[in-house]
Amino acid sequence: MALLHTVNKSPFERNALSDCLRRAKDGSAVLLIEDGVYAALEGTFATDEISSRTGSVNFFALAPDIEARGLGNKPLIDGITLVDYGGFVDLVEEYSSVQSWL
Amino acid sequence: MDEYEDDEFDGPVKKFMFVNRKAPYGTVYALEGLEVVLIAAAFDQDVSMVFADDGVFQIKKDQETSGINMKNFSPTFRALEGYDVEKVYAEKESLEARGLSEDDLVIPVEVLSSSELAELMDTQEVVITF
Numbered sequence: 001m002a003l004l005h006t007v008n009k010s011p012f013e014r015n016a017l018s019d020c021l022r023r024a025k026d027g028s029a030v031l032l033i034e035d036g037v038y039a040a041l042e043g044t045f046a047t048d049e050i051s052s053r054t055g056s057v058n059f060f061a062l063a064p065d066i067e068a069r070g071l072g073n074k075p076l077i078d079g080i081t082l083v084d085y086g087g088f089v090d091l092v093e094e095y096s097s098v099q100s101w102l
Numbered sequence: 103m104d105e106y107e108d109d110e111f112d113g114p115v116k117k118f119m120f121v122n123r124k125a126p127y128g129t130v131y132a133l134e135g136l137e138v139v140l141i142a143a144a145f146d147q148d149v150s151m152v153f154a155d156d157g158v159f160q161i162k163k164d165q166e167t168s169g170i171n172m173k174n175f176s177p178t179f180r181a182l183e184g185y186d187v188e189k190v191y192a193e194k195e196s197l198e199a200r201g202l203s204e205d206d207l208v209i210p211v212e213v214l215s216s217s218e219l220a221e222l223m224d225t226q227e228v229v230i231t232f
Contacts, residue, residue: 010125010156012200035128038159043201064169068127070162070176074201 001096002027008034008102011046020101021049026056029095031088032080037065042075054079062088111146118142119150119226122157126176127167132160133175135232140178143185150226151182152219153211154193157232158200161192161207179209193219 005024009016017039024030030050032040039046040061050059054077063082066072076082083091092098120139124131143149153161160176167174182190192211197203204213214222223229 008128010128010159013125013156035125035156038125038156038200041201045199047201065127068165068167068170068172068174069125069159070165070206072166073164074206 002029003097003099004028004091004095005030005099005101006033007031007036007039008100010035011039011049012044016101017046017049020099021053021057024053024057027058029058029060029091031083031091032059032061032065033088034062034065037061037069037071040066040076040080041071042077047077050080051077060087060091113145115146115148116227117148117150117225119152119223119229121152121154121223121229121231122160123155123231125156125159126165127170127172131232132157133173136160136175136178138230138232139182139187140185143182143187149187150189150191150222151187152191152193154196154219156196156200158192158196158202158207161209161211162202163206163208165208176208182209191219191222 005020007017007020011017059080060083061080063084122135126132139151161179165174165176190211191214194213194215
């Protein structure tokens with residue numbers, strides 16, 4: 001069974017995303033929440049972290065956190081699926097357990 | 103009575119620089135930092151405001167926070183001018199690393215390189231980072 005990883009820290013300030021991706025197995029999911037959603041931006045110093053794994057890991061970002069931070073009109077990395085709070089709950093149900101990279 | 107009639111601040115005026123380095127909603131630093139800047143300005147201090155590192159995200163346009171039940175305080179940055187805070191800077195390297203440009207920002211800023219910012223920081227009497 002595959003894990004759902006959640007990352008809530010900005011990739012420009014903390015290593016939480018890198019630490020997560022180093023341990024995330026192919027077929028697992030990574031959901032970006034809170035300040036973690038900054039990692040979803042296209043064209044940043046952190047973009048490669050995610051774009052190099054989109055073929056093997058399922059990436060999601062929480063839309064209300066994207067909108068709150070004014071990122072809704074900015075290009076996001078191809079292969080990231082936006083979800084709402086209901087979608088978050090669905091992911092928790094779908095994967096075997098949740099690993100929070102606080 | 104006389105002492106209450108004049109509400110102008112006539113104490114010492116110092117050169118204050120406030121350096122905003124945090125993203126807006128993940129922690130309370132950004133909101134609290136903005137409050138402190140407005141207070142310093144209300145006391146007629148010589149205030150400079152800098153957005154660097156994740157702090158540049160504080161002034162990103164189009165923030166819409168109804169979905170996370172938090173106050174969108176980005177419009178408050180537009181009030182800085184009314185408090186005579188006119189020295190507002192953003193660091194070039196921080197914007198570029200995050201894929202942002204001046205067009206993405208909610209207020210006009212002067213964009214400075216890290217080395218220009220270092221020079222400016224050197225001329226301050228008080229530097230406070232949030």
